[in-house]
Amino acid sequence: MTFKPISFTLNGSSKAAFATEGQNLLDFLRRAVGDLSPKYGCGQGTCGACTVMIDNVPQLACLVLAESVEGRAVNTAAGLANGPRLDPLQEAFMERFAAQCGYCTAGMLVAARALLDANPRPSREEVIEGISGNLCRCTGYEPIIDAILDVAEGRVQA
Amino acid sequence: MIRGNMVEFRKDIFADERDDNLNEIGKPTRRQDITGHVTGRSPFFDDHLFEGLLHLRCVRSPHHAARIRRIDTSAAQRMPGVMRILTGQDVPVNLNTLLSLLDFGIDDEPILSTERVRYKGEPVAAIIAETEAQARDAVAAVRVEWEVLPHVLDVEEAIKPGAPTVLDIYPGNKFVYHGKYDHQKLRLGDVEAAFREADHVIEGRYQMSPIEQAPIETCGAIAAPEQNGRYVCYTSTQALFFSLGTASKVLATPSSRLHFIGGTVGGGFGGKVDSIHEPLAILGTMLTGRPVKYAWDREEEMQVGAPRGAERWYLKDAVMNDGRILGRKFTGYFDSGAYTRLSSYAIIKGVGHLPGPYTIPNVHADVYCVYTNRTPATAMRGFGITGADFAIEAHMDKVADTIGMNPVELRILNAYRDGDMKAHRRLAKNCALIECCQVVAEKAGVKLSPEMQAASSRVGGGGARAHLPAFTATDEHGRVSGYKATNYARKGAKPPDLPGAPPMAQHVSHQASASAPPAPQHSPATPVPPGPPAPKRAGPIRFSSLSGFRRR
Numbered sequence: 001m002t003f004k005p006i007s008f009t010l011n012g013s014s015k016a017a018f019a020t021e022g023q024n025l026l027d028f029l030r031r032a033v034g035d036l037s038p039k040y041g042c043g044q045g046t047c048g049a050c051t052v053m054i055d056n057v058p059q060l061a062c063l064v065l066a067e068s069v070e071g072r073a074v075n076t077a078a079g080l081a082n083g084p085r086l087d088p089l090q091e092a093f094m095e096r097f098a099a100q101c102g103y104c105t106a107g108m109l110v111a112a113r114a115l116l117d118a119n120p121r122p123s124r125e126e127v128i129e130g131i132s133g134n135l136c137r138c139t140g141y142e143p144i145i146d147a148i149l150d151v152a153e154g155r156v157q158a
Numbered sequence: 159m160i161r162g163n164m165v166e167f168r169k170d171i172f173a174d175e176r177d178d179n180l181n182e183i184g185k186p187t188r189r190q191d192i193t194g195h196v197t198g199r200s201p202f203f204d205d206h207l208f209e210g211l212l213h214l215r216c217v218r219s220p221h222h223a224a225r226i227r228r229i230d231t232s233a234a235q236r237m238p239g240v241m242r243i244l245t246g247q248d249v250p251v252n253l254n255t256l257l258s259l260l261d262f263g264i265d266d267e268p269i270l271s272t273e274r275v276r277y278k279g280e281p282v283a284a285i286i287a288e289t290e291a292q293a294r295d296a297v298a299a300v301r302v303e304w305e306v307l308p309h310v311l312d313v314e315e316a317i318k319p320g321a322p323t324v325l326d327i328y329p330g331n332k333f334v335y336h337g338k339y340d341h342q343k344l345r346l347g348d349v350e351a352a353f354r355e356a357d358h359v360i361e362g363r364y365q366m367s368p369i370e371q372a373p374i375e376t377c378g379a380i381a382a383p384e385q386n387g388r389y390v391c392y393t394s395t396q397a398l399f400f401s402l403g404t405a406s407k408v409l410a411t412p413s414s415r416l417h418f419i420g421g422t423v424g425g426g427f428g429g430k431v432d433s434i435h436e437p438l439a440i441l442g443t444m445l446t447g448r449p450v451k452y453a454w455d456r457e458e459e460m461q462v463g464a465p466r467g468a469e470r471w472y473l474k475d476a477v478m479n480d481g482r483i484l485g486r487k488f489t490g491y492f493d494s495g496a497y498t499r500l501s502s503y504a505i506i507k508g509v510g511h512l513p514g515p516y517t518i519p520n521v522h523a524d525v526y527c528v529y530t531n532r533t534p535a536t537a538m539r540g541f542g543i544t545g546a547d548f549a550i551e552a553h554m555d556k557v558a559d560t561i562g563m564n565p566v567e568l569r570i571l572n573a574y575r576d577g578d579m580k581a582h583r584r585l586a587k588n589c590a591l592i593e594c595c596q597v598v599a600e601k602a603g604v605k606l607s608p609e610m611q612a613a614s615s616r617v618g619g620g621g622a623r624a625h626l627p628a629f630t631a632t633d634e635h636g637r638v639s640g641y642k643a644t645n646y647a648r649k650g651a652k653p654p655d656l657p658g659a660p661p662m663a664q665h666v667s668h669q670a671s672a673s674a675p676p677a678p679q680h681s682p683a684t685p686v687p688p689g690p691p692a693p694k695r696a697g698p699i700r701f702s703s704l705s706g707f708r709r710r
Contacts, residue, residue, distance in 0.1 A: 001289075020289075036205040037198025039424070041374040042456040049374050077198040090196040094188060102195025103202065103375045103424030137374050137425045 008069045010035060011079025019066035025059075026050040028066035029076065037078040037106040041135070048134030051107035052076045058114040060133075077106035080113060089113060089148065092156040096147035100139040108134045112148045121152055171593045171615075191422070202375055202422050203392040208382055208449035212241055214442050215293040215452075216270075216281035217300045218462065222309035222531040223322065224275050229283055230301040237299055239292030242446050244284040246272035249441060250410040255498050256432060256536075259403045263333070266325055267497040267534070269408055269437060274307070276324055276496035277533050279462035286442045286450060309531035313470055313491035316530045324496055324529035333494065333502045333527035340526065342509040344488075346581040347520035347627040349476065352485025356476035360557050363472050364549035368465040368493065371538050375424020377463060378453025379435035381443040389440050390417040394453075395433065396426040404433035405440055416440065428537030432464055432499060467501050467535025468493040469508075469545030473553045476520070481563045481571045485520035486513040490546065492527050495534035502527045504535075504542030511543050513581055514550035515591045516572040517623060521581040522631075566599045567610045577620025585624060589615035 003018040010033060017032040026043075029035045029052070041049035043062050050061040053075040080087040089112050092098070099105040108131060115122060115130030122130060127148045128141075136144065150156045194200035217229075231243045246252045246268055253265040271282045283300055287293035308322040315321055316331040324331050332340040353359050379393040395401040398420040406413040423430060435452045442450035454463065469492050476485035490508065494501035505527050513521045535541075558565035573595070574586040592615045599606050 022291075031207070034207070036207075039202070039375065040204065041376070044456060047374055047456075077196075081197055086196070093196045094192050097186070097189070097192075099189070099192055099195040101373075101375070101423060101425045102191065102200045103373070105195045106198040109196065109198075135374060137372060138427070 004067055006066055006070050008071060009073040011075055023066045024062050025052070025064040025066050025069060025074075026061035029061060029074070032066075035076050035078050037076045039103055039106060041104070041107075046135070047104070047107075048111060048131075049104050049107045051110045051134060053110060053114055056114070056117065058111050058133075075110070075113075077109050080109060087113065088151045088156045089116070092147035092150045093144070095156065096143045096150065098139060098143040098147040101137075104134060104136045104139075108136065108144060112144075112151075115148070116152060122148075124149060127152070168593065168597065171590045200422050202424050203378060203380060203394045203420070204375075204451070204453065206380060206392045208380065210448050211380070212286050212288060212442065212446060212448050212450045213290040213293045213452075214244075214284050214286045214438060214450050215290070215297050216438075217283040217285070217297050217302065218458075219271075219275035219278060219280045219282060219302075219304070221275060221304055221306050222278050222311065223307040223324075225305040225307060226271065226273055226275065226282060227303035227305055228301075230303075231283060233301065234285060234296040234299040237287075237292065237296040239288035240285060240296045241288065241448070242286040242442065243296075243300075244270060244286070244438070244441065244445070245282070246270040248445070249408060249437070251408050254404065254408055256400075256404065256500060257498070257503060258407070259400065263498050263502055264327055266327060267499075275304075277462075277531050279458070279533065280496070281462075284438055284442070284452075286446060311530050311532055313468075313493050313526075313528040313530060316528050317491075317526065322531075324531060328529055331529045333498060333505075333529070335502065342505050342523075342525045344509050344512055344521060344523040344525075344581055345630050346518075346522075346583075347485070348629060348631040349474075349485040349487045349520045349522040350631065352476035352520040353474070353487075356484055357479045358477040358557075358561060359474065360477055360553075360560050361472070361474045362549075362553045362556050363470070364552055365470045366468050366545050366548055368468045368532070368535065369538060370460055370463060370465045371425075371427040371429030372459070372463075373423075373425030373427065373429060376454045376456060376459040377430055377432075377435055378451065379439040380449060380451040381436070381439040382449035383443055383447060384417055388415045388417055389443055390419065391436050391440055393418060393420045393436050394423055394426075394430055395420050395436065396423055396428070396430040397433070400431060401433040401436045405436045408437040409440060409444070411440075427539050428466070428541060429463055431537050462533060464495070464499060464534050464536035466538035466541050466544070467495065467504065469549070471546065471549035473549060475553065475557055477557055477561060479561065481558075481561060481568050483516060483518050483557070483572050485522075486516075486518045487521075488512055488523035488525065490523065490525035490549075492525065492542075492545075493532060493535060494527050494529050495532040496529060497534040498527075499534045499536045500541070501535050504537075507542035508546045510582065511546055512550075514547065514554075515574050515589075516569075517574050517578040517586070517619075518572065518581070519627060564604070564606070564610075566595050566604055567606060570595050570606070570610045570613050573615070575614075575619025575623070576616050578623045579626055583626060586619065589619070591615065 002021050006019050007016045019028045026038055038052055038061050039049040041047035045060045045063040051058050052061045055072050089109055111131050111134050127145050249269045252268050255263045255265050257263045271280055285293045285296040310316045310321050323329055377394050379391055381389055381391045384390045398418050402413050402418045439450050439452040472489040474487040475483055477483050492505050505525050509525050512523050555565050558568040570592050573591040574589045576589050578586045580586055592613050
C-alpha cells in the first residue's frame with residue numbers, strides 16, 4: 001500500500017497527513033486527520049452528510065480524492081465555532097430543534113454556511129435549493145429551513 | 159427561549175386526564191444532546207477510532223432462494239489484506255430468532271447460512287481484511303456453487319398448496335402461534351348476519367409496499383478486545399440490551415464479557431433493532447484479536463436492511479344507509495419475508511388494533527404472518543398498526559364515497575365513545591376521535607352538520623353499547639356465547655355458561671339463534687389447523703402476557 005503526504009489547511013490550521021492511494025477525502029479526514037464531523041451516509045454523493053467546503057465551495061467529501069486537497073483550504077462543521085463562540089447557524093439549529101438524531105446536521109450546517117456566505121439574505125426558496133443536496137430522515141426540513149432563515153433575517157445573534 | 163413550533167393543546171378534551179403541574183410537558187425544550195449534534199461531536203458508533211481496525215464484509219446470495227452446494231474461499235484467502243474468512247461453522251450458535259429473548263417463536267435464521275438461502279442478499283460468508291477495499295475484493299473472489307430453487311414473492315401465492323416452502327419449520331409458509339395456530343383470529347358477534355341485514359356491503363383490497371427505514375447512518379458495529387477476556391462493542395443499535403442479549407446467545411458468551419456502548423443513533427425508526435452486526439463484529443475480534451468493524455454500505459442498507467413488512471388487507475363492511483357500520487370483516491396477510499424477526503409480534507399488535515377506533519358490533523378477522531423469499535421485515539414506527547390503519551382509513555373513505563356521506567361525519571358517527579365495548583371485550587375509555595375529527599374539519603374548512611358538531615366522545619357511549627353480543631360466531635366448527643369481559647383474561651378459567659346478554663343497540667338481530675347449536679361450545683371439536691407439533695420445552699411453564707406464549 002502506498003501513502004502520499006498531503007499538506008492542507010483544515011479549519012484555518014495547517015495540517016499534514018498521509019493518504020492511501022485512491023482514498024477519498026471523507027475517509028482521509030476521519031481516519032488519517034481525525035476530524036470526525038463529516039459523516040458517511042452513502043458514499044455515492046447522494047445524501048450530503050459528508051459535505052465540507054474546499055476553498056469556500058461546498059463539496060461532497062466522499063466523491064473527492066484526498067490528494068486533490070493538497071495546498072487547499074478545507075472547512076468542516078468542526079470548525080464552524082470560534083472557540084466557545086458558536087456560529088449563529090449552530091445557535092439557530094439548537095433553538096429551532098433543527099437536529100434530532102444529529103447525523104445529517106454537520107453536513108447540513110456546512111451547506112447552510114456556504115449558502116449564507118455566498119448569499120447572506122436568501123429567500124425561503126433559495127434556502128431550500130441551498131440544502132437540496134442534503135438528506136435528513138428524522139428532524140424534518142421545516143425546522144432546518146426556519147433556522148437558516150432566522151440567521152439570514154437577523155433573528156439570531158452569535 | 160426555544161422558538162420551535164408550538165404544539166396546540168386542547169386541554170378540555172382530556173381535562174380529567176391532565177396534570178397541569180408539569181414542568182416540561184407542553185413547553186418546547188432543548189435536547190440534551192443537541193450541542194454535540196451542531197458541533198459535530200456527538201459520538202456515533204463509527205466515531206470511535208481504533209489502531210489496526212479490520213473491516214468485515216459479507217458474501218451475499220444473488221438468488222431469492224438457493225441451496226448452497228459449496229463455498230470456495232481458497233482464492234479469497236490468498237487475496238492481499240485478508241485476515242480471516244468466516245462461514246456458518248464459525249458461529250457458535252448459528253441459528254436465532256430475535257424474539258427468542260422473550261421465548262417467542264422458534265429459532266429460524268442463521269447468522270451466516272450454510273445450507274440454503276431464502277432471500278436475495280442473505281449472507282453466507284464474511285471476509286475480514288485490513289481495509290474495506292480489500293474486503294470488497296476478497297468478497298468478489300469467493301466462489302459459491304448455488305443450486306437455484308423456486309421462490310415465492312407474493313403472500314397469497316406463498317400460502318397456496320404447492321408453493322415453495324420458505325422455512326421447513328413452517329411448511330405452510332405461515333407462522334404458527336402457540337405452537338398450533340396458523341393465524342390470529344378476532345371474533346365479535348356475527349358478520350355474516352350483519353352482511354345479510356346491511357343496506358350496503360362494501361369490499362376493498364389494500365396493498366402497501368415494504369418501506370425501508372433508510373437512516374442516514376447505516377447500521378453497523380465496531381468490536382475490540384478489552385481486558386480479562388472482555389470485548390467492547392460500539393454499535394448503532396436502537397436496542398442496546400436486545401443486541402447484548404442476542405450477541406451473548408449467538409456467541410455462547412456470558413453478557414458479562416460483552417461491554418456494549420450505544421445510545422447515539424444516526425436515525426433508526428425501528429431498522430436498528432435486528433442486532434445483525436454486533437455478533438459478527440465481536441466474533442471477528444474474538445478470532446483475530448484485533449478491532450473489527452462490520453457496517454453496511456448504502457446499497458446493503460437498502461437491499462438487505464429489514465424494512466417495514468408489506469401488508470395486504472381485504473376488508474368487507476356491512477353498512478346502513480345512514481352510515482352506521484354493522485359489521486366489518488378482515489383478512490390480512492403480513493409479509494414477513496424469509497424469516498420471522500418481529501413480524502409475528504407485529505400481527506398481534508395489528509389484530510389488537512382492529513377494527514380501528516370504531517364501535518362496530520360484528521367483527522371478524524383472520525390475519526396471517528406469511529413467509530416469502532423477500533428481505534425479512536422488522537420494526538418500523540408503529541409497525542403492525544400503520545398498514546392496518548392505512549387499509550381501514552382508505553376503506554372508510556370508500557364507504558363514505560359509496561353511500562354519499564361526508565367522510566368526517568362517517569367517522570364521527572361510528573367512532574368509539576367512552577364506555578363502548580370494543581371487539582376485544584374491553585371497554586373504551588378516554589376516547590377523543592370525535593373531537594379530533596371536529597378540530598380537523600374546522601381546520602380543513604369542512605362543514606359538519608349541527609348534530610355532528612355537537613357529538614362528543616363522552617356522550618352516547620356505554621349502555622347497550624357496552625354489552626357483548628349474546629352470540630359470537632366463531633367459525634365453521636362451533637359457536638361460543640356468554641363471554642364476559644372479566645372472564646376473558648382470567649388464566650385457566652373456564653368461560654361460564656351465561657345466558658345471552660342483552661344485544662347491543664346496533665347489534666344485528668340474530669335470526670340464526672333459534673337454529674343455532676343448542677349448547678355453547680367452548681371446545682370446538684377440531685379447531686386446530688395443520689401445523690408442526692408444539693416444540694418440547696423443558697422446565698416449568700408460565701404464561702407471558704406479552705406474547706401469549708407459554709414461557710419456561
